[in-house]
Amino acid sequence: MPNNWQELIADKKRRQQESIPKEWIVQIPPDDVLDVTDVPRECGLLTAKELEITELDDVPLLLKKLASAEWSAVEVTTAFAKRAIVAHQLTNCLTEIFIDRALARAAWLDEQLKTTGKVVGPLHGLPVSLKDQICIKGLETVMGYASWIGKYSEKDSVLTEILYDCGAVLYVRTNVPQTLMYPETYNLVFGRTLNPRNRTLACGGSSGGEGALIALRGSPLGVGSDLGGSVRIPASYNGLYGLRPGYNRVPYEGTLNTQEGEDSLPSVLGPLCRDLGGIKVFIQSVASSKPWFRDPLVIRMPWLEDEYKLVEHGSGNKLSFGLLWNDGLVVPHPPIIRALEMTKKALLAAGHEVVDWKPYKHDELYDIVRAMWTAAGDEDYRAVTSLSGEPLLQNMEDYVEGATGALYLSDKAMTVYQLWQIQKKRIALRKEYLDYWQSSVKLTSTGRPVDAIISPSAFYASHPHGKNAGADYTMIWNCLDYTALVFPVTQVDTTLDQPKPPHEFLSEKDKAIYNLYDSPETYKNAPVSLQLVGRTLEEEAVIKMTEIVAAALKADS
Known part of the structure; x- marks a missing residue:
């Protein structure tokens, strides 16, 4: 060999x-x-x-x-x-x-x-x-x-x-x-x-x-x-x-x-x-x-067939969806916003209810995910790459010898006790988010909390090679262990999806993501998708609710 x-x-x-x-x-x-x-x-x-x-x-x-x-x-x-x-x-x-x-x-x-x-x-x-x-x-x-x-x-x-x-x-x-x-x-x-x-x-x-x-x-x-x-x-x-x-x-x-x-x-x-x-x-x-x-x-x-039949969600006759326009940290690109608008319109036309979903401590949840991913520093990756001497890639740009600037790599491992504190905080935030979801009963007309959240699945429809900026809109649901299903809505339209005027940026990352959208031509033909988020282990219900959303989008197209 x-x-x-x-x-x-x-x-x-x-x-x-x-x-x-x-x-x-x-x-x-x-x-x-x-x-x-x-x-x-x-x-x-x-x-x-x-x-x-x-x-x-x-x-x-x-x-x-x-x-x-x-x-x-x-x-x-x-x-x-x-x-x-x-x-x-x-x-x-x-x-x-x-x-x-x-x-x-x-x-x-x-x-x-x-x-x-x-x-x-x-x-x-x-x-x-x-x-x-x-x-x-x-x-x-x-x-x-x-x-x-x-x-x-x-x-x-x-x-x-x-x-x-x-x-x-x-x-x-x-x-x-x-x-x-x-x-x-x-x-x-x-x-x-x-x-x-x-x-x-x-x-x-x-x-x-x-x-x-x-x-x-x-x-x-x-x-x-x-x-x-x-x-x-x-x-x-x-x-x-x-x-x-x-x-x-x-x-x-x-x-x-x-x-x-x-x-x-x-x-x-x-x-x-x-x-x-x-x-x-x-x-x-x-x-x-x-x-x-x-x-x-x-x-x-x-x-669980009863879960698929949405027995706990009014049998699907009138669902209430929380719509997350942004996470309070980064505003998605124009095609994503248009997809959210299209989905809201389609669901309302189908007789469902849509309420705005305000993000709850998403920044703290993101910090927990990143801390857990870097808890051991880069030891796991180094242990593998050292076997052959191959370089450890620092980003997804074409490999250049000596490149630096990794997304989730760190050479500093935390102590076991420090990791325990991160885990303890995550458990507390999961309970807080559950209570927050339950409190949404005050926003709906169904007598239930919102049945699901509809959220961006990314900042953008896609991005040029090597320009990835993280997975914030997906990894939060991993942190909470919520079932989530991505579904397609539309594709980038070079006429409708023109860059929007600068807004009051929510963070430095928000500004960087905004600047990445130089022209819809850069993203030509890219699909535009969202995700439907249910609660923990609600796979059957999430699949059925996504079927309902997809049918509404098709009927409204």
Whole structure:
């Protein structure tokens, strides 16, 4: 095996390229073509039927066609594998590519259906992509580190086991940023992943490879992780649905991670999809598999149909939403404000109620998250990168030797006692925020507190490469452990989304974010998304309420 980090990377890239079928190489448009979402349809690689399969955008219907044998698992896997390879050539979204293995699995599923007349499970024949930290037996799990090249998984993660038991087909894994601690996707092993709607913009992170792949319909359903927004930010930047479930609803056992052992603010696994039906199917399938018998941390909580029917929320007949216009620290860019206005208008037209949601101690909650993320200094990252001698990236700009200025890295670790005080403060603030939410009953006409909060999912629709400024609008809900689901609203309009006159800036960061919006042309074609936030472990209700919001937006469009 090569013995320095550059040689390790060169060898890994060579082996990755060899895993791509040569007959699936297509001509890629020049760099000045920003939006490449039509290329998979127009490149000539996919047949008419493969285009029909991959452009269905309806996971429940796709599963019905698989279950009835109208479409075989081999046909569906081949279609999405081809499109995934095209997506990779356009955006650099993949890490591990194992098509032959996937097709063998698909053929076995077809034979099972043919001989027994029954599907293997609720996800029978469905291709599912995974973020490059969810282990699959026999495959490398590099997670953006040169040091982990050649690190093969000896067993499947628990989620991988469950997906197999449910009948899914795994075929690719997707790119991440080094350390996973950035809302953009770039590392020294695989390079940068681009946003297919505008390749000068970020695809988000840390599940950015999933975001780009699914945006190009190279996967019908993907799984990422979310420590501070790592599912929701890629979903937001790519115009997808992305769910951050509550802690320990989806099994994490056997999944690699950054800062392993840190459980003050745990990461969670969650789905990304082009349709809400796929989000629902994923949570239903995982919860119904009784994952608490495989992962000791998972809560014993099957799919709760009454929660989905919104029994505690007036059966969904008239919902009350709190609308967070800004967090009191940073005003979002004009397209985000327009999306909030559009959503409010649509919900009112649908007969629901919308009240303004004033931020409560968001600055203190942000400080807690950052303190927890830097509690051990940069020791975790240094321990990994020192194995190969690879540089520890200090930001998501193209690597320059000697660069400084990290977002969440620190060389100063706090004492255990200092960490305890941070944890103690977080517990107190979670109780305060719960009381604050309960007090919103005074603002509504339903006799209930607000049913959910609708919030920006980021400061911006996306941002130019290397210009990420944090994950404030997502990480606050991790700190509170609230279930949150990103949903698409619109896209940047170069006429409607002109820069606004300077306002009285709320902070230095607010001024910097304002100045980043130089022209809507910079953000051309970028999707504009928001997130719906429910309470802890309200996955079923959050999915249903997001369905209601999506229906209202569609009716009002």
